[in-house]
Amino acid sequence: MTTKTLCKTTWKLAALASFAAVAMNGAALAQDKIPYPVSTSTMVMQSSPGSGGDLFLRAVADAANRHIAANFAVENxxxxxxxxxxxxxxxxxxxxxxxxxxxxxxxxxSLLSKPPVGYSDLQPIVRLFLDSVIVVVREDSPYKTLKDVVEAAKKAPNSVKVAVGEPGGLETQTMIELMxxxxxxxxxxxxxxxxxxxxxVLNGTADFAIGEAAExxxxLDARQIRPIAAYTEKRINGFPDLPTAREQGIDMVVQKFRGIIGPRNVSPEVIKAWEDAVPKMLADPAFKKWYxxxxxxPAFQNHTDFEAFINNFGTQQKxxxxxxNLIKG
Amino acid sequence: MTNLYYVWEGMTSPSILLAAVAGVLWGMCGGALPGISTAIAMSLVLPFTYGMEPSAALVLLGAIYIGSEYGGSIPAILIRTPASGSSAATVVDGYAMQCQGRGGEALGLSLVGGTIGGFVGLLLLSVLTQQLSKVALWFTPPAYFALGILGISVIASLSEGQVIKGLIAGVLGLMVATIGTDPVSGVMRFTFGFPELMGGVPVIIVMMGVFAVTELLMQARERDYPEDITERSSRLKLPSLKKLWQLRVPQIIAIIFGTIEGLTPGGGGSIAAFISYNEAKRWSKEPEKFGKGSEEGVIAPETANNVVALTALIPTLSFGIPGTATAAILLAALLIHGLHPGPNLFSAHPDVVYQLFGGLFVANLGMFVFGLVILSPIIWLVNRPRAYLRAGIFGLIFSGIYSVNGSEFDLYLVLAIGVIGYLLRALRFPFLPFVLAVVLGYMIEANYRRSLLITNGDHMVFFQNPISLGLLTISAIFILHPLYRQFRQRRDGSQVSRPQES
Amino acid sequence: MPTQIISGVVLVALAGIYWFQADVIPKSPMSGSVGADGLPKLLAFALGGLSLLLIAQGVLSRSSSPPADIFEETEADRVTERRGHLMAAALLVVTILYTVLLPYVGYTVAMGLLLITVGVFYNRRLTLGIGMFAVIGAVVFHLIFITLLGVRMPEGIWPDLFAALHTSRP
Structure with missing residues (x-):
């Protein structure tokens, strides 16, 4: 019994701290907000608190609370x-x-495990961002550009090694496309x-790695690794000297998107509210600083474009x- | 000098003190609930830390980690239910002690062991971070593979004289570990179309199944129910200094393997706890006591997982690479507060880092004090009549397992594993090799295949890498030596004494 | 011991099934030289071989020293053993029932039912104490896991039922 009451006290303390945080952030003006069909909305996140996706959605919810006349909360x-x-x-x-x-x-x-509800059963609403995927090598690596890596790989197949995250993920796909x-x-x-x-990469097991700039x-700041290319359309803001893969003659852009979706029958009012809000949110100073x-x-797409984008992406992935051989036809 | 001042500030600032105390308490409670892993306990609180000052937020989360690693040992010892993978190794001897009415002693050992582990880990973290972060870089795929082999090489000696049955149990465990996404290519193996199996069978589900569910099924066989005995568990009893000195070898082993596992990503508490348990047995003067209530068998894994809780912060702070899934949440908290972990963190934000160390010191101390306070009511709770206790354990297991993934599938899975455990026990197969193989299987296979990818299929890499060569040599000696001894005994004794085999 | 021989035979069969399942693992160009089916096939062979050894050991110990075996079973032992397995199976059925009912009756009710059935199972009879324990226990579990930890436990048919009642009564 004692333990439980003690746990509860802890919980209350933590709750109190969060309340203070909410009170600080919620100091926006009530006027000029975009109307929304419901007063509270839950934003679902498939990964656990603290993950990249979770942080993204919490920042979005925070900004949306300032621009849409509804209260958005994230649930994992x-x-x-x-x-x-x-x-x-x-x-x-x-x-x-x-x-x-x-x-x-x-x-x-949706494609790999064929769950009862998949991506084609859901409605894309808006796309907000693309992640900046970059290629890095160890500081003392002989490779200066992605081209150097490709040249070395041409000379001796399988001599160049790349480290990627989970098997079968977007990074592996990028490598296969490059090859x-x-x-x-x-x-x-x-x-x-x-x-x-x-x-x-740091201990020399692999010659280079692909990853998101933020991670x-x-x-990078400590100069232990060095970026050699960015798989983006244009040069990344924070890395003005980093040439894109395209500039180096390799026509590739990695589309690691972040967006908001709803159920199949999501109402036009909801879509309209988000399409109006996102450009404002992207200009919001606090949100801008964060992203x-x-x-x-920032890679805003409205509902129509995002839907087409997702369908195209889904086909490519399939x-x-x-x-x-990751799935059977 | 200013750094020392920051440490002092961390130990005296009211907000950090509150965070340390609240965190360690929450961690102990959460950690003691099966299925509420350290990661879950921390992530539940994480959203609330967004508005706190960075050092208090980090102390809160670090303190939860410390408290939770200890808290897991409480149900492990008292009701044979490992609350997390890292407390599973404690079940074996901790619960054996509980059955002998020495549960209070076991709790004392795990509390003191955990506290010592925490302080040693904190010392390593605060003094040797820069040096130890280099150790993390020594571990390449061949080295991980060899570490896994060292862990699994103990199977024969865990087999209680039934080598064939022990090996079979080990192979079955490795088979369970192959379920899920292939670590190298990403194809599905043995998932039979269940999306829930894509990520493999979670270690915690195997542990709860094999230990807790199996035990409850075994207890169902009891024919008569004698009236409830309440002296099953004694009061909490702390080990004397003399006893701790006698138990120095398992503690040193635990510190070594706890540090290695904390520094290297992927391993985490469960591997550290099991390898420490194995090695404690191997180096023990009384290995025959293991599994039957050995004090060394309790203090080794419990010291190890608290060492991990602190040394896992070394790569988190100095590389921005978390040593465990749990440390990943701490990493997130750093990022949320705009702190970029990495080699520059110590020079850019010494205040936050050293206040964190100060706060963790308080948390460790707090864990010891709270342990003394909360264990008595918990022992009381466990001494309720058996029918109530066992029904309650079922409730805990099912609630905990459900909360891991929010999936009913996992409930069937834990029951299935429980049945496997029941069959193993009923047919007198040793089950520890099974558990060990499940814990280590993924690490061994993934790193074996990664090593061969790097060398394009050349096995020499395992003998060229010094760490791998060393660990494999030790493993080979450990496997061959008992066989050689047995062979000599058999020859010397010829037909006088045949070894007992069933 | 016949049980040893039987378990050996079952394990050989398991090894066979596992091998065939390993054989259908899709091939992938990213698998490396060992392949995704490398370890599984090795394990299938290992299990098969060890199981044969187990059978051989069983046969040998049976023919060499049957009466001196310490695990020699009497008829009474065998009855106790069978009864034990039945009891364990009964408990297993109770827990499976809980899991089946969970999505329909919701977490709290299912927990109460689980506590009372398992309580009665071990206690051998229903007492007022067990009944109260089940009710209080279900509430306490609800408080810990739903209220405090915020786990999204199954709600069962109750919310839908309630909504239906609510709308049918204008």
Missing amino acids: VTGGSGAKAMALLGKSRGDGSMLMGVSPTYVNT QKTGTTITVISHDGGGDALLS LRGQ EEGALI EFFLAN
């Missing part, structure tokens, strides 16, 4: 790599009371996560999975 519904969250969203009403923050994972999970485009063979070593992959910041620090590239 983990399990089945998003299958659980998609099932919950699929059951919800289309009045905007439940939305979901997504990354390519939700499309991949196909350049006609090289590079050894792809998958790890249990991006952190492990970075360690492999690599600590090592620029994280090297996220082809990739089929070609690599």
Whole structure:
């Protein structure tokens, strides 16, 4: 009994701290807010608190609270790599009371594990960002550009090794595309996560790694690793001297998107509210500071474009999975 | 000098003190609930830390980690239910002691062991971070593979004289570990179309199944129910200094393996606890007591997982690479507060780092004090009549397992594993090799195949890497030596004494 | 011991099934030289071989020293053993029932039912104490896991039922 009351006290203390935080952030003006069909809305996140996706959605909810006349709160519904969250969203009403923050994972999970509710059963609403995916090497590496890596791989197949995160993920896909485009063979070593992959570069197990700029910041600042290319459309704001893969003659852009989706029957009012709000949110100074620090590239797409984008992405992923035997036709 | 001032500030600032105390308490309570892993206990609180000052937020989370690693040992010892993977190794001898009415002693050992582990880990963290962060870089795939082999090489000696049955149990465990996404190519293996199995069978579910569910099924076989005996558990009893000195070898072993596992990503508490348990047995003067209530068997894993809780912060702070899934949440908290972990963190934000160390010192102390206070009511709770206790344990297991993934599938999974455990025990197969193989299987296979990818299929890499060579040599000696001894005994004794085999 | 021989045979069969399941693991160009099916096939062979050894050991010990075996079973032992397995199976059925009912009756009610059935199972009879324990226990579990930890436990049919009642009564 004692333990329980004590636990509760802890909980209350923590709750108090959070209340203070909310009170500080909620000091926006009530006027000029975009109307919304419901007063409270839950934003579902498939990964656990503290993960990249979770931080993204919390920042979005925070900014949305300042620009949309509703209260957005994030709820983490983990399990089945998003299958659980998609099932919950699929059951919800289309009045905007439940939305979901997504990354390519939700499309991949839909294809790989065929859950009851998949990406094609849900409605894309808006796209907000693309992650800046970059290629890094150890500071003392002989490779100065992505071209150097490709040249070395051409000379001796399988002599160049790349560290990627989880097997079968977007990073592996990027590598396969690179190999196909350049006609090289590079050894792809998958790890249990991006952190492990970075360690492999630091200790020389792998020659280079692919990752998101935000995750690599600590090592980049300490000059232990060096970026050699960015898989983005344009040069990244925080890295003006870093040439893109395209500039180096390799025509590749990695589309690691972040957006908001709803259930199939989501109402036009909800879509309209988000389409109006996102440009305002992206100009919001506090939000801007947050996403620029994280090297996220604002890449707003309205409902129609985002839907087309997702369908196209889904088709591409399916082809990739089929070609690599990750799913059966 | 200013750094020392920051440490002092961390130990005296009211907000940090509050965070340390509240965190360690919450961690102990959460950690003691099966299924509420350290990561869950921390992530539940994480949103509330967004508005706190950075050092208090970090202390709160670090304190939860410390408290939770200890808290897990309470149900492990008292009701044979490991609350997390890292407390599973404690079950074996902790629960054996509880059955002998020495539960209070076991709790004392784990409390003191955990506190010592915490302080040693904190010392390493605060003094040797820069040096130890280099150790993390020594561990390449061949070295991880060899570490896994060292862990698993103990199977024969865990087999209680039944080598064939022990090996079979080990192979079955490795089979369970192959379920899920292939670590190298990402194809699905043995998932039979269940999306829930994509990530593999979670270690915590295996542990709860094999230990807790199996035990409850075994207890169902009891024919008569004698009236409840209440002297099953004694009062909390702390070990004397003399006893601690006698138990120095398992503690040193625990500190070594706890540090290695804390520094290297992927391993985490469960591997550290099991390897420490194994090695404590191997180096023990009384290995025959293991599994039957050995004090060394309790203090080794419990010291190890608290060492991990602190040394896991070394790569988190100095590389920005978390040593465990739990440390990943701490990393998130750093990022939320705009602190970029990495080699520059110590020079850019010494105040936050050293206040964190000060706060963790308080948390460790707090854990010891709270342990003294909360254990008595918990022992009281466990001494309720058996029917109530066992029904309550079932309730805890099912609630805890459900909360891991919010999935009913996991409930069936834990029951299935419980049945496997029941069959193993009923047919007199040793079950420890099974558990050990489940814990280590993934690490061994993934790193074996990664090593071969790097060398394009050349096995020599395992003998060229010094760490791998060393660990493999030790493993080989440990496997061959008992066989050699047995062979000599058999030859010397010829037909006089045949070894007991069933 | 016949049980040893039987378990050996079952394990050989398991090894066979596992091998065939390993054989259908999709091939992937990213698998490396060992392949995703490398370890599984090795394990299938290992299990098969060890199980054969187990059978051989069983046969040998049976033919060499049957009466001196310490595990020699009497008829009474065998009855106790069978009864024990039945009891364990009964408990297993109770827990499976809980899992089946959980999505329908919701977490709190299912927990109360689980506590009372398991309590009666071990206690051998229903007492007022067990009944009260089940009710209080269900509430306490609800408080810990739903209220305090905020776990999204199954709600069961109650919310839908309640909503239906609410709308049918204008």
